[in-house]
Amino acid sequence: RVLRTDSRSFGDQPSEQVLQNVSAWLLLNLMRTERLQSTMLAHQSMSNIWRKNAFRCLLELAEAKTNVQAGQHLLSCVNVFRQRTDMTVENRVQRSRSVAEELE
Numbered sequence: 001r002v003l004r005t006d007s008r009s010f011g012d013q014p015s016e017q018v019l020q021n022v023s024a025w026l027l028l029n030l031m032r033t034e035r036l037q038s039t040m041l042a043h044q045s046m047s048n049i050w051r052k053n054a055f056r057c058l059l060e061l062a063e064a065k066t067n068v069q070a071g072q073h074l075l076s077c078v079n080v081f082r083q084r085t086d087m088t089v090e091n092r093v094q095r096s097r098s099v100a101e102e103l104e
Helices: 015-063 068-079 099-103
Strands: none
Touching (some): 015 099
16 A cells, blocks of 8 residues: 655645544554464464474484385475475466465
């Protein structure tokens, strides 16, 4: 969102009203930013659960003797730490998802 600062955007409003409008605009942007940061933190925390379990398994496998089955499990634990890059581009605009939908 952009706050216009030219004289046409404020018109003949009293300076007190302009200050209220600017304060309201700043507060709304702050709330949007806080919501975005909260969503990102929740997403990171949920991803961290998988990484903690995989790391614990890696430590256990490092201490144990390895065999073919343990090697496959080791590979699946290591894959948790890899972040795949998807280069596909959708040909439509996706709808906005709520925080609850994002975390599912």
